[in-house]
Amino acid sequence: MFSIILVATDGSRESLVAVRAAAKEALLHKAVLHTVCAVNPGIVKSMFVSPHANAIIVDYDRINDFQAEEANKALDYAEKEAADVGVSVIPHLMKGDPREEILRCAEEIGADCIVLGSTGKTGLKALLLGSVSSAVVTHAKISTMIIREKRKE
Numbered sequence: 001m002f003s004i005i006l007v008a009t010d011g012s013r014e015s016l017v018a019v020r021a022a023a024k025e026a027l028l029h030k031a032v033l034h035t036v037c038a039v040n041p042g043i044v045k046s047m048f049v050s051p052h053a054n055a056i057i058v059d060y061d062r063i064n065d066f067q068a069e070e071a072n073k074a075l076d077y078a079e080k081e082a083a084d085v086g087v088s089v090i091p092h093l094m095k096g097d098p099r100e101e102i103l104r105c106a107e108e109i110g111a112d113c114i115v116l117g118s119t120g121k122t123g124l125k126a127l128l129l130g131s132v133s134s135a136v137v138t139h140a141k142i143s144t145m146i147i148r149e150k151r152k153e
Helices: 013-029 041-047 060-085 098-109 123-129 132-139
Strands: 004-008 032-039 089-095 113-117 143-147
Touching: 004 013, 004 098, 013 032, 013 060, 013 113, 013 143, 032 060, 032 098, 041 060, 060 089, 089 098, 098 113, 098 132, 113 132, 132 143
Parallel strands: 004 032, 004 113, 032 089, 113 143
Antiparallel strands: none
16 A cells, blocks of 8 residues: 655654554555654754844854754664664655655655654643644645554553
8 A cells, every 4th residue: 555655753762663663564565664854953043033143152053963963863763663673764864844844755755654753742732842743644645644652551
């Protein structure tokens, strides 16, 4: 049913659970598995807007480099997680709003399924932080899977 699966990761436990699930789906369907991690350089700049423009000196290049390093680590973790299931991945590092970049990557690679993890944020936290999974599900033109980690209660 699926031939190209895209799984989004940010290195979190929830996203690695989604990677494992996506890898199992890829095995089941004999599909190609792609991973994507998006860094948003613009978010950092918006955090340091000040009426006193010179009040804080921010090294944006250093922050962007750090974000890229962390994203590459997240992609490496995802690759190892998928390899444990017996699947290789094709990684993609994107720059921009993750909600938009996941959808753009899916379109570029011709994915027929997007897999995402979910932290299950609701209410004010979801409103303030935004939900990547919710936005992707809402705007995707292809099948999406939201993977929630089974928690012991």
